[in-house]
Amino acid sequence: MHELKIAEELIGIVIQVAETENLKKVTKVNIQFGKMIMIVPDVFHFVFDCAVKGTIARKAKLHLEILPVKFACNKCKEETQIDDLIFVCPYCGSNDLELIQGRETIIESIEGEKNG
Amino acid sequence: MEIKIMKNVLDRNKNKANEVRSLLQEKNVLMVNMISSPGAGKTTLLEKTLENLKNKFRIGVIEGDIATDRDAQRLKEHGVPIVVINTEGGCHLDSHSISKVLPEFNLDNIDVIFVENVGNLVCPSHFDLGETFKLALVSITEGDDKPIKYPMLFREAKVILLNKIDLIEYTNFNKAGFRVDLNNVNGKVPLFEISCTKNIGMDQWYNWISNEISSK
Numbered sequence: 297m298h299e300l301k302i303a304e305e306l307i308g309i310v311i312q313v314a315e316t317e318n319l320k321k322v323t324k325v326n327i328q329f330g331k332m333i334m335i336v337p338d339v340f341h342f343v344f345d346c347a348v349k350g351t352i353a354r355k356a357k358l359h360l361e362i363l364p365v366k367f368a369c370n371k372c373k374e375e376t377q378i379d380d381l382i383f384v385c386p387y388c389g390s391n392d393l394e395l396i397q398g399r400e401t402i403i404e405s406i407e408g409e410k411n412g
Numbered sequence: 413m414e415i416k417i418m419k420n421v422l423d424r425n426k427n428k429a430n431e432v433r434s435l436l437q438e439k440n441v442l443m444v445n446m447i448s449s450p451g452a453g454k455t456t457l458l459e460k461t462l463e464n465l466k467n468k469f470r471i472g473v474i475e476g477d478i479a480t481d482r483d484a485q486r487l488k489e490h491g492v493p494i495v496v497i498n499t500e501g502g503c504h505l506d507s508h509s510i511s512k513v514l515p516e517f518n519l520d521n522i523d524v525i526f527v528e529n530v531g532n533l534v535c536p537s538h539f540d541l542g543e544t545f546k547l548a549l550v551s552i553t554e555g556d557d558k559p560i561k562y563p564m565l566f567r568e569a570k571v572i573l574l575n576k577i578d579l580i581e582y583t584n585f586n587k588a589g590f591r592v593d594l595n596n597v598n599g600k601v602p603l604f605e606i607s608c609t610k611n612i613g614m615d616q617w618y619n620w621i622s623n624e625i626s627s628k
Contacts, residue, residue, distance in 0.1 A: 297503050298503065298504065298539070301502075301539075302421055302422065305421050305424060306421045308424075309419060313415060313417055319415075327421070332564045333564070334534055381560070381563045381597065382597075383567065383598065384595075384596055384599070391596075391598075391599025391600060392599075395567075400420075401420055401421040401422050401538075402420060403417045403419050403421050404417065405414050405415055405417055406414070406417065407413065407415070408413065409413075
């Protein structure tokens with residue numbers, strides 16, 4: 297259930313930005329999670345809806361994008377996107393790899409209506 | 413209107429973890445974040461490790477426990493400083509809880525802190541504590557599919573211990589398959605096959621960790 301902790305941190309940022317930007321309500325929250333974070337989207341939507349209760353984002357829709365895992369091979373320098381989480385370079389067979397995408401927990405943007 | 417943010421949601425945890433890491437570096441203290449399922453043998457591994465290394469190094473322990481201090485009670489007799497973090501149901505430790513308890517240690521007199529995280533293979537691997545490295549402990553009785561099911565932990569761990577190796581003949585654990593899966597997730601990580609209770613393979617672990625502590 298790391299989803300809950302991540303949702304709490306997310307709402308903290310959403311509220312802070314909404315206040316700074318003088319929004320009267322938040323209508324949408326756009327986030328991206330890397331596949332390695334192992335977020336279950338249904339679970340995240342559920343905990344998000346719980347966590348926004350009573351806040352400026354209580355009616356916000358959540359747009360969640362899962363980013364695939366990508367790595368760069370340190371040996372042949374090729375970049376690969378994988379679906380099966382097998383960390384072996386398909387070009388040269390090396391397992392000396394640098395993860396370049398897949399660990400993200402990013403809040404991209406929020407959408408809302410301004411006061412006044 | 414849309415407001416661009418592009419920020420890591422876990423920044424608060426990451427920033428605090430970096431503070432912890434800087435402090436430990438300054439004090440020349442190694443911190444090991446021990447992650448496993450419940451019942452894999454983290455506390456037993458710690459008991460044996462303390463027994464073997466406590467006269468060689470100055471050791472501290474942080475015990476993450478969901479609801480009790482039973483693990484800490486088991487370790488008490490070794491006479492090393494132990495601090496319990498009770499997560500009250502929380503499924504992982506985070507950098508803020510570590511930062512809060514660090515002042516309870518005299519870091520000038522410590523070489524290594526072992527952090528026993530809450531038993532769980534998913535959540536603890538996502539929260540940086542400011543550790544020097546993660547250790548993954550997995551046991552024969554859990555089955556051989558753990559590396560492929562929980563790639564984040566096995567990808568990020570600096571060392572893997574496969575515990576309860578003495579029980580393998582009573583299970584259908586496929587060691588070759590386990591090694592292939594682990595190799596596919598993290599082909600560079602050292603793997604030690606051990607049994608904490610039957611004292612099998614423990615010397616290779618003691619040597620490895622002693623070397624890490626000495627060369628920090």
